Amino acid sequence: MRYxxxxxxxxxxxxxxxxxxQAIHQAEPSAMLHYxxxxxxxDSPTIAATAxxxxxxxxxxxxLHRRLTREHLKQAREVLAGxxxxxxxxxxxxxxxxxxxxxxVTVPVALAAHRAGVRVVSHETDxxxxxxxxxxxxxxxxxxxxxxxxxxxxxxxxxxxxxxxPVRDAFxxxxxxxxxxxxxPEGESPLVITGGSQGAARLNELVVTHWAGYLRMGHVVHxxxxxxxxxxxxxxxxLPGELRARLHLLPFTDQMPELLxxxxxxxxxSGGATHEFAATGTPAVLVPLSSAAxxxxxxxxxxxxxxxxxxxxEETASDAAERLFSLVQGLAANEGDRLRLAQHLSKLAKPDxxxxxxxxxxxxxRA
Numbered sequence: 001m002r003y004x005x006x007x008x009x010x011x012x013x014x015x016x017x018x019x020x021x022q023a024i025h026q027a028e029p030s031a032m033l034h035y036x037x038x039x040x041x042x043d044s045p046t047i048a049a050t051a052x053x054x055x056x057x058x059x060x061x062x063x064l065h066r067r068l069t070r071e072h073l074k075q076a077r078e079v080l081a082g083x084x085x086x087x088x089x090x091x092x093x094x095x096x097x098x099x100x101x102x103x104x105v106t107v108p109v110a111l112a113a114h115r116a117g118v119r120v121v122s123h124e125t126d127x128x129x130x131x132x133x134x135x136x137x138x139x140x141x142x143x144x145x146x147x148x149x150x151x152x153x154x155x156x157x158x159x160x161x162x163x164x165x166p167v168r169d170a171f172x173x174x175x176x177x178x179x180x181x182x183x184x185p186e187g188e189s190p191l192v193i194t195g196g197s198q199g200a201a202r203l204n205e206l207v208v209t210h211w212a213g214y215l216r217m218g219h220v221v222h223x224x225x226x227x228x229x230x231x232x233x234x235x236x237x238x239l240p241g242e243l244r245a246r247l248h249l250l251p252f253t254d255q256m257p258e259l260l261x262x263x264x265x266x267x268x269x270s271g272g273a274t275h276e277f278a279a280t281g282t283p284a285v286l287v288p289l290s291s292a293a294x295x296x297x298x299x300x301x302x303x304x305x306x307x308x309x310x311x312x313x314e315e316t317a318s319d320a321a322e323r324l325f326s327l328v329q330g331l332a333a334n335e336g337d338r339l340r341l342a343q344h345l346s347k348l349a350k351p352d353x354x355x356x357x358x359x360x361x362x363x364x365x366r367a
Contacts, residue, residue: 001028001031001032001096001097001362001365002031002032002034002093002094002095002096003021003024003031003032003033003034003095003096003097003098003099003361003365004034004035004036004089004090004093004095004097004098004099004109004113005017005020005021005033005034005035005036005054005098005099005101006035006036006037006059006098006099006100006101006105006106006109006110007037007041007100007101007102007103007105007106008037008038008040008041008044008061008103008105009038009041009102009103009104009105010103010196010271011044011045011046011196012102012125012196012271012272012273013041013101013102013103013125013272014037014041014044014046014047014101015046015167015168015272016101016123016125016165016166016167016272016354017035017099017101018046018047018050018053018168019166019167019168019169019353019354020099020166020354020357020358020361021033021035021050021053021054022053022354023166023354023355023357023358024358024361024362025053027355027358027362028362033053033054033055034054034055034056034057034093034095035047035050035054035055035056035057036056036057036058036059036086036089036105036109037056037057037058037059037103037105038058038059038060038061038105039058041103041105042056042057042058045254049254057089057093058085059082059085059086059089059105059108059109060078060081060082060085061078061079061082061103061104061105061107061108079104079107079108082104082105082107082108083108083111083112085108086108086109086111086112086113087112087115087116089109089112090109090112090113090116090118091116094118095113095118096118096119096365096366097118097119097120097121097361097364097365098110098113098118098119098120098121099120099121099122099123099357099361100120100121100122100123100133100136100140101122101123101125102122102123102124102125102130102132102133103132104132106122106132106133106136107132107135107136110122110135110136110139110140111135111139113139114139119141119364119365119367120136120139120140120141121140121141121142121143121144121357121360121361121364122136122137122140122142122143122144123143123144123145123146123163123166123357124137124143124144124145124146124152124155125146125165125271125272125275126146126147126152126271126272126296126297126299126300127147127151127152127153127296127299127300127303128152128153128154128294128295128296128299129152129153129154129155129294129296130293130294130296131293133154133155134154134155137155137156137159138156140159141159141364141367142159142161142360142364143155143156143159143160143161144160144161144162144163144356144357144360145160145161145162145163146163146164146165146272146275146353147162147300147303147348148162149161149162151303153299154294161360163350163353163356163357163360164275164348164349164350164352164353164356165272165275165350165353166353166354166357167275167276167279167353167354168257170257170258171256171257171260171276171279171280172279172280172349172351173257173261177257177258177261177262178258179221179255179258179259179262181255182221182248182250182253182255182259183248184219184221184248184262185219188218188219189218189219189262189263189264190218190219190220190221190248190259190262190263190264191214191217191218191219191220191221191263191264191265191266191267191328191332192220192221192223192259192260192263192265192266192267192268192282193207193214193220193221193222193223193266193267193268194222194223194252194256194266194267194268194269194273195223195224195225195268195269196225196268196269196271196273200225200269200287200289201225201228202287202290202315203267203269203287203315204222204224204225204228204232205321206287206313206315206320206321206324207222207267207321207324208232208235209321209325210321210322210324210325211235211236211239211243211247212239212240212243213325213329214325214328215239215243215246215247216243217328217329217332218246218264219246219247219248220246220247220248221248221250221253221259221263222247222248222249222250223250223251223252223253224249224250224251225251225252226251226252229249229250229251232249233249236249256276257276257280260276260277260280260282261280261282263282264283264332264338265282265283265284265285265328265331265332265338266282266283266284266285267284267285267286267287267324267328268284268285268286268287269286269287269288269289269297270286270287270288270289270297270298270300270301270304270310270312271289271292271296271297271300274286274300274304274310274345274348275348275349277345278309278345278346278347278348278349279349279351281342281343281345281346281349282342282345283310283331283337283338283339283341283342283345284310284311284341284345285310285311285312285313285324285327285328285331286300286301286304286310286311286312286313287312287313287314287315287320287324288300288301288312288314288315289315290314290315290316298312298314304345304348307344307347308340308341308344309341309344309345309347309348310341310345311327311331311341313327
């Protein structure tokens with residue numbers, strides 16, 4: 001069997017692909033696995049760390065726009081180049097099935113696969129589908145979802161299959177972990193603040209406003225993104241010595257499972273990472289990205305809040321920094337509230353999501 005995995009743009013798209021590919025490899029060691037993404041995706045740490053799992057291929061991709069303007073011409077050319085490259089790739093590989101996780105690169109590959117008579121399966125991480133996933137869904141045989149199907153908007157209901165979100169096995173491994181390599185003393189449980197693999201400028205801004213207050217609660221691991229690290233490191237040097245020693249400022253880390261298992265709370269965006277928090281049982285305060293397409297992060301956060309599974313703050317509020325600090329401060333003082341949030345969030349976890357999707361792929365490929 002030949003499988004082609006497609007997705008990119010963020011680690012939220014590529015990391016689940018790795019989990020499903022590993023599940024396929026374990027169940028079917030002789031399977032031929034391929035990954036297609038843009039050049040930055042192929043070069044990303046998530047994909048670079050999987051050497052030997054699959055063969056990688058580069059497909060150009062441009063951002064999709066509902067109308068063409070002069071500013072969009074370059075991206076329109078990239079879309080056309082992607083369609084040509086995708087057709088060549090499908091013809092060369094002759095895959096039995098294509099699995100699309102998200103990102104603009106999935107569109108040309110899914111369309112080329114459908115045109116060639118190759119079945120397509122996609123996966124939606126959020127409660128409302130973005131433009132790329134809505135286009136891919138039109139040609140997909142099955143659309144897997146990370147959330148209960150009745151919650152997901154923008155996709156054909158007849159094609160939906162609630163599989164959960166694939167996350168690495170390490171997020172479900174609750175064994176004791178050592179964070180001393182990150183500077184966190186043995187026995188300390190940190191507050192983790194993360195804006196994702198690329199960081200989040202607005203989230204960093206809200207947190208830095210009350211950095212000293214957060215640090216008075218204990219150790220803080222702040223994953224700020226490479227683009228923001230130098231500026232925040234300079235600001236961190238202005239903190240009093242005893243507080244600066246509690247701050248562990250990092251661009252990002254591949255030790256997220258270990259961090260989340262030890263954290264007493266995580267402050268984060270409300271995209272695919274929420275499923276990692278569900279897997280580790282880590283209570284969360286969410287700050288949805290206000291510019292996210294179709295406001296999907298805000299919808300994710302509202303759904304979780306309605307289930308008693310998370311608290312959230314809208315980043316556009318004039319007093320967002322104060323609200324965020326107040327929520328974190330309140331949870332620091334109330335372990336019972338933290339436990340209740342974690343218990344409700346854990347209901348979203350699907351430990352067998354990768355294996356379930358792998359079975360769907362094998363079934364569709366053989367249909």
